[in-house]
Amino acid sequence: MSRGLVPASSFCDDSVKGYDPAGRTGGSIIQRLGGMIALAAAATIWGGMYVVSKELLTAVSPVLLMWLRYGIASVVMLGGLIARRQLQFDRDTLKWALRVGVMGYVLSIGAQFWGTALSTATLGSVITAATPAFMVLFARLLYHEGMTAAKITAVGLATLGVLLVVPWQGAARITWGSGILVAAALTWALMSVWVGYMPPTISTTRVTAYAIGIAWVLITPAAWVSLPTVSAGVWQSQAFWLGVLYVGVLSTALAFWLWSYGLRQVDPATGGVFFFFQPLSGTILAALFLHEAVDPSLVIGGVLIVAGVIVSQWAQKTPSPRPVGNRGDGEDSSVNP
Template structure:
């Protein structure tokens, strides 16, 4: 997602690209929800929570895309470690999830592994040099995604992952639409100036179907089974997957640091996952009935 979006900014402005991405993702999720169906449909009393999740989505997309445009890949990769940390802190404060010694150890291992992977792929000097505003925006994006994760728990467990992802994405679409119009006005560009070329359409399709519809649904699906803090630790795998794909598809070189860091991240994820595997499922619907065992 970071690679495709960074490349796409030359064709489509960041916020406008975010609008296209979320609008397409919302449409795909809506079709999926209609095909699958959900016995519990959100009522009027549920819309404040759904609109709130849409707000978290909007802040995430705007801050993430603007921050990505202003920074380099190494900074973006390194700052991903903040998201699971924010999730653990918020879930502890708002959901009462305990940060056990085992979970803290797993998160620490994964964070160290991420730093090792990034340091092994990029020069440390490149990580330190960059746009301060871009770094700040990526920090905001990390916190906003943590907010989307933690505040989404109640909605996911009352309805379903698909319902929560669908309606929150739909709620975010008009918010991003207004910001996209403002961005184009500020840049002095019209919608007609955005090229409808094959590459631009493919990038929007990837971001909409893959990075939004599929990824956000699967992220919320994890919340049906395990606590938010456990789901969050898998976020550490992003730089590993990104680097591995770059090596496989772009012939980028990986060395011993990447292997060592990846193994450390894997150990951290395994530690957190094992802790949850040894506990009985406690997730529930909003009515108190068991959700999954």
């Protein structure tokens, strides 16, 4: 889960609607390898985002960091739409953008940053990695998706992993932060399932770009209220702005593109497995740069979460009765903030 603004995870409409192998399975080995590298790179960038954001959140509030991130991402993504002459507005697209913007980019990402600020970067990257498995649950509750043994196993493994990862004893602040991170994973899973049922004629790229812009507008009042709490030295810090650029450009615009490109080369069920690079990179980088401890329960819980993600993606290899439709503009159908 942004994780990127796009999962993430997340992971894509094809994985929810039933994978259509046309156009992907015929790719060369080099193309598929390139796609796998792109997917691994995107997930690694999202893992690193938790480490960078943890440091940034010592200087600014979660809402202000979100505001800066979305401001930069809006310029990059809306600029890309303008350059490709794809900046179009219609009622249905804006309706879905509002839905995604509020649930995904305001509530879920807000919980992600808030939970990371209260707990640790390691917990943030590991707990939110359970998002794909939780998507199975919401698909069942909202759209009556069939529950196979594999899907039930996926949800069970991910839930058990989260329960092991959350530090129930010790600092109450970290426990509360972990609970907020669970809420972030659940709300992102809910948003991702919604997107999976979005009409195929609507461009997911436009919805994502507009949703980020909507989220930026919605949180602007709260961000401005928190501005006076930031010291002048923060705005003059080169390291601070490099971190903001990482969060806004690398973990949003670039990682989104890498994930979209990767899913064009491999089937989503295989591609989703690469999401395990997020908790792996997040844990390693947090240990190296933030000196965060990694205890046995975190390792065991992380392994169970990753196993749940792998099983949930394997379960998606069974086609759904709903038809797969290509986006009207030929764009990739993944959404990963």
